[in-house]
Amino acid sequence: VKRLLFIGDIVGExxxxxxxxxxxxxxxxxxPDFIVANAENLALTGSQTRTGCGMTPELVARLFGAGVDLVxxxxxxxxxxxxxxxxxxxxxxxxxxxxxxxxxxxAAIVDREGFQLGVINLVGRSTLPLADDPLxxxxxxxxxxxxxxxxxxxxxxxxxxxxxxxxxxxxxxVTAVLGTHTHVxxxxxxxxxxxxxxxxxxxxxxxxxxxxGYAPEPFVQALxxxxxxxxxxxxxxxxxxFGAVYVDVKGRFATAIxxxxxxxPSRGT
Ligand SMILES: [Fe+2]
Ligand SMILES: [Fe+2]
Numbered sequence: 221v222k223r224l225l226f227i228g229d230i231v232g233e234x235x236x237x238x239x240x241x242x243x244x245x246x247x248x249x250x251x252p253d254f255i256v257a258n259a260e261n262l263a264l265t266g267s268q269t270r271t272g273c274g275m276t277p278e279l280v281a282r283l284f285g286a287g288v289d290l291v292x293x294x295x296x297x298x299x300x301x302x303x304x305x306x307x308x309x310x311x312x313x314x315x316x317x318x319x320x321x322x323x324x325x326x327a328a329i330v331d332r333e334g335f336q337l338g339v340i341n342l343v344g345r346s347t348l349p350l351a352d353d354p355l356x357x358x359x360x361x362x363x364x365x366x367x368x369x370x371x372x373x374x375x376x377x378x379x380x381x382x383x384x385x386x387x388x389x390x391x392x393x394v395t396a397v398l399g400t401h402t403h404v405x406x407x408x409x410x411x412x413x414x415x416x417x418x419x420x421x422x423x424x425x426x427x428x429x430x431x432x433g434y435a436p437e438p439f440v441q442a443l444x445x446x447x448x449x450x451x452x453x454x455x456x457x458x459x460x461x462f463g464a465v466y467v468d469v470k471g472r473f474a475t476a477i478x479x480x481x482x483x484x485p486s487r488g489t
Pocket of ligand 1: 229260261294401402403
């Protein structure tokens, strides 16, 4: 039996610092074989909410230093001046179904003691209208992965219907379809027919007390004016929410999916 730990959208250096503080405890108690984290909101790279998220190589390096095996993304994968450098790192994925010209790759395999975990990052067209059909694209990827033991899909989408439809289309063929993007944790964890673990949204690892980890003012202004806000985006300041699930895998298929309860910030404090 293998265990996959998946961490939902990490928001900001504060979310990263929290993860660094709790991961030693989680590694000791959960004993995950693989750790995958969505980090599209890791950095603040600009003043606008739509384009000012993303990652930097320095912050991503800290995730790998903490023990994360692969990093996934979404609509913010290409935010910020450092995004091209971020995608030079082979352990960083961006949505597979976003053409071939945009920087980065959308699938990768992690090998641990001969067990190969394939990870695929997809984005919904409810979130990125220019994206390719996620089902058609993943079918091609799966057809080329006969040697992979298990497959984890991070489906980054605004729409629960879109997430469920893709998950049912893949039920019994992939190990897990885990939803990201809304930053709101859902309680609908379940095993689909054939042993595919599913949750509509893993939730975020970032500061509470605002809108998806951010201070509300620019979003409220944009709602009022219907124009891009001139107020710079900044992080919310509440206690850190920890959005994560683990999936137990036997052979290719999931036997359990559960939320990781918010652990104490660090051992001994
Ligand atoms: Fe996000
Ligand atoms: Fe997103």
